[in-house]
Amino acid sequence: MSEQTPRELFARFQRNALAGEPGLDEEMLAEDVVIEMPFAPDGHARRMEGRAAIAARLREGREALPVVFEEFRDVVIHETADPEVIVAEYVMVASMPAGGRRASANFAVVLRARDGRVVHWREYQDRAAISESLAG
Secondary structure (H helix, E strand, O other), rough: OOOHHHHHHHHHHHHHHHOOOOOOHEEEEEEEEEEEOOOOOOOOOOEEEEEHHEEEEEEEEHOOOOOEEEEOOOOOOEEEEOOOOOEEEEEEEEOOOOEEEEEEEEEEEEEEEEEEEEEEEEEEEHHHHHHHHHHH
């Protein structure tokens, strides 16, 4: 894999998600990667560590999630003073095949990449919108 910038890694995340795959694939992740989701609901991991463990968990999570991601809207990527770090804001639109509904939720991600791989991913999600969409 050629060395990818944080922006390129985020674009790859988008392509993967729209293809029905886990957004973060194992090849994108550094061996010691950390993923944090500070506002994850009770019973869900708020912090995960290590490439193999995270990749397995993301595959399981994607298979269990009954949605089809259709598009990323209103994507804004903020460069930071640190060239390893970007902040990405976006709206993800998905459909729920079982009920035929479409829904969207806001996200913000702080992505740190080093040597072409994600070393830290901190994701903030609109949990209320996600819960409402899945319950509906």
